[in-house]
Amino acid sequence: MKNLLRDPKAYQELAEQKKPRPNLAKNLFTAFVVGGAICTLGQFIQNIYIKYFNFAPDRAGDPTTATMIFIGGLLTATGVFDKIARHAGAGTAVPVTGFANSIVSAALEFKREGFVLGVGSKMFALAGSVIVFGVVTAFVVGLISALL
Amino acid sequence: MAMKVGSQTFTFPSRPVLTGWATVSGPKEGQGPAGAYFDKIFPDLTMQQKSFEKAEQLMMITAVEIALEKGGVAKDAVDVFVAGDLLNQIIISGYSALKVGAPYLGIYGACSSFCEGLFLGGLLVDGGGAQYVVAATSSHNCTAERQFRYPTEYGAQLPPWAQHTVTGAAAVVVAARGSGPVLELATVGKVMDLGIKDPYNMGAAMAPAAADTIFTHLADTGRQPGDYDLIVTGDLGRVGRELLVELALRQGHDLSANYRDCGEIIYSREQTENAGASGCACSALVTLGLLFNQNYRRILVVATGALHSPTSCQQGDSIPAIAHAVSIEFPKGGQ
Amino acid sequence: MGSYLTAFLVGGLICLIGQLLFDLTSWTPAHVLVLLVVAGGILGGLGLYEPLIKFAGAGATIPISSFGNALVKGAMAEAARSGPIGILTGIFELTSAGITASIIFGFFFALLFDPKG
Numbered sequence: 001m002k003n004l005l006r007d008p009k010a011y012q013e014l015a016e017q018k019k020p021r022p023n024l025a026k027n028l029f030t031a032f033v034v035g036g037a038i039c040t041l042g043q044f045i046q047n048i049y050i051k052y053f054n055f056a057p058d059r060a061g062d063p064t065t066a067t068m069i070f071i072g073g074l075l076t077a078t079g080v081f082d083k084i085a086r087h088a089g090a091g092t093a094v095p096v097t098g099f100a101n102s103i104v105s106a107a108l109e110f111k112r113e114g115f116v117l118g119v120g121s122k123m124f125a126l127a128g129s130v131i132v133f134g135v136v137t138a139f140v141v142g143l144i145s146a147l148l
Numbered sequence: 149m150a151m152k153v154g155s156q157t158f159t160f161p162s163r164p165v166l167t168g169w170a171t172v173s174g175p176k177e178g179q180g181p182a183g184a185y186f187d188k189i190f191p192d193l194t195m196q197q198k199s200f201e202k203a204e205q206l207m208m209i210t211a212v213e214i215a216l217e218k219g220g221v222a223k224d225a226v227d228v229f230v231a232g233d234l235l236n237q238i239i240i241s242g243y244s245a246l247k248v249g250a251p252y253l254g255i256y257g258a259c260s261s262f263c264e265g266l267f268l269g270g271l272l273v274d275g276g277g278a279q280y281v282v283a284a285t286s287s288h289n290c291t292a293e294r295q296f297r298y299p300t301e302y303g304a305q306l307p308p309w310a311q312h313t314v315t316g317a318a319a320v321v322v323a324a325r326g327s328g329p330v331l332e333l334a335t336v337g338k339v340m341d342l343g344i345k346d347p348y349n350m351g352a353a354m355a356p357a358a359a360d361t362i363f364t365h366l367a368d369t370g371r372q373p374g375d376y377d378l379i380v381t382g383d384l385g386r387v388g389r390e391l392l393v394e395l396a397l398r399q400g401h402d403l404s405a406n407y408r409d410c411g412e413i414i415y416s417r418e419q420t421e422n423a424g425a426s427g428c429a430c431s432a433l434v435t436l437g438l439l440f441n442q443n444y445r446r447i448l449v450v451a452t453g454a455l456h457s458p459t460s461c462q463q464g465d466s467i468p469a470i471a472h473a474v475s476i477e478f479p480k481g482g483q
Numbered sequence: 484m485g486s487y488l489t490a491f492l493v494g495g496l497i498c499l500i501g502q503l504l505f506d507l508t509s510w511t512p513a514h515v516l517v518l519l520v521v522a523g524g525i526l527g528g529l530g531l532y533e534p535l536i537k538f539a540g541a542g543a544t545i546p547i548s549s550f551g552n553a554l555v556k557g558a559m560a561e562a563a564r565s566g567p568i569g570i571l572t573g574i575f576e577l578t579s580a581g582i583t584a585s586i587i588f589g590f591f592f593a594l595l596f597d598p599k600g
Binding site: 022024027028031032033034035036037038039040041042043044045046061062063064065066068069070073074076077078079089090091093094095096097098099100103104105106107108109111115119123126127129130131133134135137138139141142143144145146 | 490493494499501507517521541542562571582595596598
C-alpha cells in the first residue's frame, strides 16, 4: 500500500473522506426557520413603528434595524446568542442580528485590553469586511450608474 | 546519562521518577470521565479572575503548587521549571514562572507541550545535573478561542470535525530519585505537513505527525504496539484517530487493539460536540488523571500539536504539526 | 410592504442560501456575508432589490444583503441630486442608523457586560 506520509495529495483525499458530513438537511431547515422567524419579528416591529409611532412606511426601516441590532446585541451580551447560533448557523448570522453579534461580541471580548485599544480598535474586527466591501460595491455601482 | 537510540529516540537509563503530579480543570472537564481524579475543579471559566488569561494562570500555578506538595518538594528545590501553553509569547507559562520563582525554560509545542516538557525534564534529570524539574502545561477554551478563532460570544457554527479546547492545567515533578511512575524513554518528533489548511480540522493536520513519530519510535526501540498496555495520542479527535489507524495499517502496524485518543476520552458521549477535545491540557489531564490510575505496566503517550498561527492560516499556508512520544513505566502495575 | 408570510419565506430563503454556502464551501462566515452584501449591492444597482423589498418587507430588509442595497441606493440617490460627488457623500445616508446603532450598543454593552465564554 502507498505510504501516504510521502504523498500529500493522496493523504488529503483520505482526510476528506474521513470528514463527517454535516447534517445538511437539519442545518438548512434550522437556518430557514430561524432566519425566517427573525425576519418575521422584524416585520412585526416595523409594523409597530408605522402604526404606533407614526413612521412613514419607507422610513420605518431605520428604527426597525436599530431595534433588531439592539436585540442581537443584548442576546450576545447575555450569552444567549451563541447558544442559538450554534444550531441556527446562517439563520442568525445572515440577518442584521449577526452583524450586531459580531460587533458586540468583539466589543465585550476585547474590553480586557481597555476601551481605546480593545473595544475601540477591535470592535469591527469581524464586521469590518462587510462594511468595507459594501462601501466599495456601492462606490463601483454608483460610479458605473453615474457614467451610464 | 541520557542516550540516543535509533534516529529520534532518547533513553533515560537512570530512570527519572515522576514523584508528584497535579491536574486542575474547568467545569466541563471536571464532569467528564476523568474528573473524579482531578486535584481541583473550578466551577466556572472565569474562576473569579479579571480575565480568562488570569484564570488560566491561576490553573497553572495551582497545578504546580499541588504537584510540588504531593511530591514533597519545596519550591526553592526546583532546579528548572519547564512550561508551555497555547497563547502568544506563551504568557501563561511566563507569568506562572514568575510566581514559581525557579529557573525557567519556556517551550512551545502547541498541544504537544506536555510530552515536550516531560522529555526535557527527563533529559535535565538524567545526566543533566538536575534533581527536580517541574514540567507544566495549560490551556483554556476562552483564551484559545479569542486568540485563534473568534470572540467567545460570537455565534459561530462549528463543523462536525471541529474540536473543543480543554480548560485545564497540569504539572509533573520529574525527579532523579524517589518512587513513582518512571520516565523510561522518549521520541522527539519532526514537523510534518501534508497540506491540510482547515484550522478546524486539526485532527487531519496532526495525524501524520503522530504517525511519523510512532513509526519512528517503534523502529528505534524495536518494539511492537503490543509492548504497551495502551498507546494514546493527545488530541487527534475522532477524525484524526481514524486517519492514524489507517496510516498505521498501511505501514504494517495494527493499532486497533490498544490505541485511543485523549481528545475522545476526556469528555463523555453526552458532553462531546463534534470531533472531541483538543488543547495542551487534554493529553495531560487524561494521562495524569485517568491513565495513571489504571494499573497499567507501561504506556506510550504521544502528545500532538498543530504549529500554525491565525496569521499563517489567513495567509493561506497549510498547517504543520508535531508529535512527541514518551514511554512511562509503572513499577508493580501502577500507583 | 410585505406580509408576515412573505417576510418569513424570503428571509428564510436568503438565510438558507447562506447556510448552503457555509456547509458546502470552505468559506468563513465573513466571506459568505461579504458575498451577500455585494450581491445585495449589485442587485440594488440593477434595480432588482427594491421590488424584493416591496414583496417581502422585512424578509428583504433584515438580511445583511439589504445593507449592500442601502449603500448603493444612498450613493445613487445622492449622485442623482448633486452629481458624481454624491457617490461619496450619499453612501452612508441610508445605513447611518444601522452603523451608528451598532457602535453605540457595542460600546454600552461592553460597559455593562462581560463575556461568559
